[in-house]
Amino acid sequence: MDSQNYLSIYAKSFSWAGFFLTKETYKKCSDLYNFCRFLDNIADEPGELEARKLKFKEFKNNFKSKNFSNPIIGNMWRLIEDTNISTNIIYDLFDGVESDLKERVEFKTEKELLIYSYRVAGTVGLMMAKILKVKKEIAFKAAIDLGIAMQLTNISRDVIEDQNLNRHYINPEIENILKTLDLAESFYKSCFYSIKEIPFRLRFSICVARRVYRKIGHKIKNKKDFNEYEKSGKIFVSNFGKIAQTFISLLDMIKLSFTKEPKIHETENKHKIIMEEINLNERF
Numbered sequence: 641m642d643s644q645n646y647l648s649i650y651a652k653s654f655s656w657a658g659f660f661l662t663k664e665t666y667k668k669c670s671d672l673y674n675f676c677r678f679l680d681n682i683a684d685e686p687g688e689l690e691a692r693k694l695k696f697k698e699f700k701n702n703f704k705s706k707n708f709s710n711p712i713i714g715n716m717w718r719l720i721e722d723t724n725i726s727t728n729i730i731y732d733l734f735d736g737v738e739s740d741l742k743e744r745v746e747f748k749t750e751k752e753l754l755i756y757s758y759r760v761a762g763t764v765g766l767m768m769a770k771i772l773k774v775k776k777e778i779a780f781k782a783a784i785d786l787g788i789a790m791q792l793t794n795i796s797r798d799v800i801e802d803q804n805l806n807r808h809y810i811n812p813e814i815e816n817i818l819k820t821l822d823l824a825e826s827f828y829k830s831c832f833y834s835i836k837e838i839p840f841r842l843r844f845s846i847c848v849a850r851r852v853y854r855k856i857g858h859k860i861k862n863k864k865d866f867n868e869y870e871k872s873g874k875i876f877v878s879n880f881g882k883i884a885q886t887f888i889s890l891l892d893m894i895k896l897s898f899t900k901e902p903k904i905h906e907t908e909n910k911h912k913i914i915m916e917e918i919n920l921n922e923r924f
């Protein structure tokens with residue numbers, strides 16, 4: 641099994657933000673990303689659906705049985721033990737990836753979209769919070785929010801690509817894309833103030849990741865209609881754009897120093913929707 645660093649290959653925005661982490665923390669984030677990306681690749685790689693289902697089942701069983709002959713699994717279990725990550729979170733992630741292993745995926749409700757986004761990305765936010773030594777419950781909720789916000793951004797950006805995989809998370813209309821981005825924006829806003837619960841030396845990296853990923857949504861919103869959106873291809877933030885968002889993140893750091901966290905969590909109602917199916921309190 642190739643244990644190459646998927647973080648630097650696939651996640652350019654995260655890799656950029658990771659530049660501002662300590663070497664030890666970046667290694668842990670990289671091990672987490674390698675695990676998540678390997679799972680994601682099983683769902684997305686070409687080939688027969690049944691073969692991909694079998695590969696997923698084998699990987700999940702190897703994880704459960706702690707088959708350390710696979711270095712990605714070995715590194716993930718060490719990370720779990722080092723950072724006290726609940727295995728409930730891991731199995732939520734497995735559930736999210738498995739839900740993509742179907743002939744057709746189609747969501748009809750916001751609840752389906754939120755639960756899916758939690759499973760495939762809110763879980764990653766929670767695990768990142770553990771790596772970054774977050775302690776407070778409200779900060780764990782904010783970590784879920786940032787993960788969900790990023791996933792909703794991904795879904796808004798990848799409508800055409802997902803259609804080609806017969807996945808229909810949202811209807812392919814510009815109005816629905818903009819609505820999903822507005823939902824993402826509510827999660828980006830709700831997570832901001834809890835960033836101050838991250839140890840100071842690690843805080844800036846999360847501010848940068850939040851800003852860079854949020855910018856993707858802003859670029860999508862500049863498309864005047866679905867035809868222009870479709871012709872744009874994969875929408876991303878250029879290196880110059882990342883530098884600009886990095887400087888704006890410095891202002892965010894200053895803002896965090898002078899603001900108090902609101903008493904009411906902005907996306908509490910959205911969390912309640914997710915809690916109808918998943919007990920998030922057992923994941924903190």
